[in-house]
Every structure is written in C-alpha cells, then in structure tokens.
Amino acid sequence: MTLTQQIITIGLCVLGTMATRFLPFLVFSDKKPTPKFILYLGKALPSAIFGMLVIYCLKNVTITGGSHGLPELIAISVTVGLHLWRRQMLLSIAGGTVCYMLLLQLGFSGL
Amino acid sequence: MRRKAFQAAFPHTIPIFAGFWFLGLAYGIYMNVSGFSFWYPMVMSLIIFGGSLEFVAVSMLLAPFAPAQTLAMTLIIQARHIFYGISMLDRFRGLDWKKYYLIFGMCDETFSINYTARIPEDVDKGWFMLFVTLLNHFYWFSGATIGGLVGSLLHFDTSGLDFVMTAMFVVIFLEQWLKEKKHYTAIIGLAGALLCRLAFGPDDFMIPTMVCILAGLTLFRKPIERAGGLV
Numbered sequence: 001m002t003l004t005q006q007i008i009t010i011g012l013c014v015l016g017t018m019a020t021r022f023l024p025f026l027v028f029s030d031k032k033p034t035p036k037f038i039l040y041l042g043k044a045l046p047s048a049i050f051g052m053l054v055i056y057c058l059k060n061v062t063i064t065g066g067s068h069g070l071p072e073l074i075a076i077s078v079t080v081g082l083h084l085w086r087r088q089m090l091l092s093i094a095g096g097t098v099c100y101m102l103l104l105q106l107g108f109s110g111l
Numbered sequence: 112m113r114r115k116a117f118q119a120a121f122p123h124t125i126p127i128f129a130g131f132w133f134l135g136l137a138y139g140i141y142m143n144v145s146g147f148s149f150w151y152p153m154v155m156s157l158i159i160f161g162g163s164l165e166f167v168a169v170s171m172l173l174a175p176f177a178p179a180q181t182l183a184m185t186l187i188i189q190a191r192h193i194f195y196g197i198s199m200l201d202r203f204r205g206l207d208w209k210k211y212y213l214i215f216g217m218c219d220e221t222f223s224i225n226y227t228a229r230i231p232e233d234v235d236k237g238w239f240m241l242f243v244t245l246l247n248h249f250y251w252f253s254g255a256t257i258g259g260l261v262g263s264l265l266h267f268d269t270s271g272l273d274f275v276m277t278a279m280f281v282v283i284f285l286e287q288w289l290k291e292k293k294h295y296t297a298i299i300g301l302a303g304a305l306l307c308r309l310a311f312g313p314d315d316f317m318i319p320t321m322v323c324i325l326a327g328l329t330l331f332r333k334p335i336e337r338a339g340g341l342v
Contacts, residue, residue, distance in 0.1 A: 001173075002176075005176040009171055009176065009181050010155060010159070012181045012182045016182050017164060017192070019189075020186065020193050021189075021195070021217050022196070023196060024199075024200055025203070039200075039201070041198075041325075042199075044328050044332075046198050047287050047291060048296045048299050048327075049191070049195070049222075050300065052301070052321075053219055053284075054277070054280045054281055055304035057280055059308055059316070071271075072277070075274060075278070079278045080285060083282050090125055090126065092278070093278040096277075096278035097271070100271045101271035102271075104270055105270060
C-alpha cells in the first residue's frame with residue numbers, strides 16, 4: 001500500500017466512525033421536534049446498551065474450552081458483590097480486575 | 112466553573128485511565144511490531160478514537176488497498192454509536208461548540224460515563240462531559256503513542272488488566288439496574304446480545320444484536336412505557 005492509499009484507508013475509518021456518531025444529531029436537529037418514538041428509544045436504549053456492552057467485552061470467552069469462562073465468572077461475581085456491599089465504583093472495578101489478574105496469572109495460567 | 116467541572120469529572124475517568132493506557136499501549140505495540148512507525152498509532156488514536164476499529168485498521172493497512180471494504184467494515188464495527196447518539200440527543204441539546212467535540216469523542220466508555228454519572232447540581236454539565244471526553248481521549252492517545260515508541264522495550268506481566276473495561280461496564284450496568292424499577296430493556300439488551308453471540312460467533316454478532324434490541328424495544332414499547340421508571 002502506498003502512503004496515499006494508507007491515508008485514504010485511515011480517512012475512511014475516520015469518516016465511517018464520525019458518520020455513526022453524528023448521524024442521529026444530523027437527522028434530528030434542535031430546530032424540529034424529535035419524533036416520540038425516537039425520544040422513547042433515547043430513554044429505553046441505554047439499559048439495553050449497557051447489557052450489550054457487557055456481552056461485547058466477554059465475546060471471546062468460550063464456555064466449552066479453555067478455562068470455561070470461570071475466571072470471568074468469578075471476577076464478575078466479585079465485582080458485583082463488592083459493588084452491592086460498598087457501592088464504590090472505583091473499589092468494585094479495581095477489586096474485580098485485581099481478582100481477574102490473580103486468577104489468570106496464578107490459578108488459571110496452565111489452562 | 113471549569114476547574115470545578117474538571118475536579119468532578121476526573122475521578123470518573125480513573126478506571127478508563129487504567130484501561131485505555133493498557134489497551135492503548137497494547138495497540139501501539141501491535142502497530143510497532145507490525146512494522147509501523149509511532150506516527151501511525153499517534154495520529155490514528157487522535158483522529159479515529161475508537162479502540163476496536165483501530166486494531167482492525169492495522170490489518171486493513173497491511174492488506175491490499177480496498178476502500179469500499181474498509182468503509183463497509185468501519186460502518187459495521189461502529190454502528191452501535193448510532194444508539195449512543197439517540198440516547199444523548201436530549202442531553203447535548205443547547206450545548207454550544209462543546210457539542211461537536213462531545214459527539215466526535217463519544218466512544219463506548221465516554222458515552223457510558225457521560226450518560227450515567229450523577230453530575231452535582233452546581234457543576235456545569237457541558238464542561239463536565241467535555242472533560243470526561245477530553246481526559247479519555249488523552250489517555251488513549253498517550254497510551255497508543257507511548258506503545259508505538261517504546262512498546263517493544265516493556266516487560267512486565269499485565270495479563271488480565273484489560274478486564275478493567277469489563278468490570279467497568281458490569282458496574283455501570285449494575286448501577287443502571289439498581290436505578291430502574293423494571294428491567295425489561297436491560298434484559299432485552301443482555302439476552303439479545305447473548306443469544307446473538309451464541310448464534311453468530313464473536314466477530315459478527317453486533318449488528319444482529321442491534322436489530323434484536325430495536326425489535327424488542329419496538330415490540331414491547333407499550334408495556335415498557337406503562338411500567339415507567341425509565342431513567
């Protein structure tokens with residue numbers, strides 16, 4: 001690939017990304033009232049999105065092979081447990097991550 | 112006003128700092144060992160600012176030139192951002208020039224923080240969201256650049272550190288769950304994504320997931336609205 005072709009490739013990545021980020025704002029401008037259905041989606045989507053993003057982070061976990069998703073399951077339980085107990089976002093995230101790293105580097109390294 | 116917003120925003124970005132530095136370093140190293148100079152991760156992290164796409168872009172740059180395929184791939188990988196825009200239509204309304212940067216920098220993590228953070232009454236919302244976006248952008252940019260520069264010299268065991276992003280989304284999901292009265296939409300998102308992941312595999316399940324979510328929310332609009340408590 002020549003330098004020009006590389007610049008075009010990177011430019012297209014930027015263009016595609018910005019298209020998806022700006023699209024809703026271009027279609028539904030401040031000047032016209034937003035359709036009721038879109039307002040409903042705006043409110044109903046986020047919870048669904050966060051569920052989707054959790055799965056997205058875990059997309060490469062395989063239940064049938066490797067460590068069977070056990071380190072992930074344990075670390076998520078620790079994260080949720082810590083969060084329900086203290087409700088301190090940073091503590092829950094740090095605790096879950098340290099737990100996962102320990103599991104991976106010590107316990108499950110052989111798998 | 113700006114200082115206060117910065118002080119309120121910074122703590123929310125600490126987990127992202129850890130995650131983005133780790134992933135950014137990994138991305139810079141990956142570009143480095145793929146034979147690209149540090150200019151590539153530096154510029155790409157600055158102007159694309161979308162982690163998963165940037166990893167894929169490395170293989171696009173190594174493959175023969177295919178502009179149409181590049182654009183199509185980009186749109187497929189990034190399509191979920193359309194949902195973030197729809198959710199933020201109302202909150203970005205009336206913001207001045209900041210709005211354009213907020214939309215430009217709305218990656219998964221930035222959207223999640225800006226949507227869920229409880230911004231104190233006396234803190235300017237526009238500046239708060241601007242600093243969250245700017246800090247995250249800076250973490251990713253600096254991580255990728257450093258990775259590209261000195262990546263191959265680093266030797267310490269960080270395996271598993273990427274879980275910080277998973278843990279963050281789990282906590283954000285949980286916070287949202289605890290806030291709402293009914294969990295219809297959370298369940299639609301979680302179950303839809305899980306079923307699509309099982310049916311379509313790890314690389315092709317996001318578009319089907321988005322279709323499932325839209326279909327679910329459209330189909331169950333009445334009960335969801337009747338239940339109320341959408342936050």
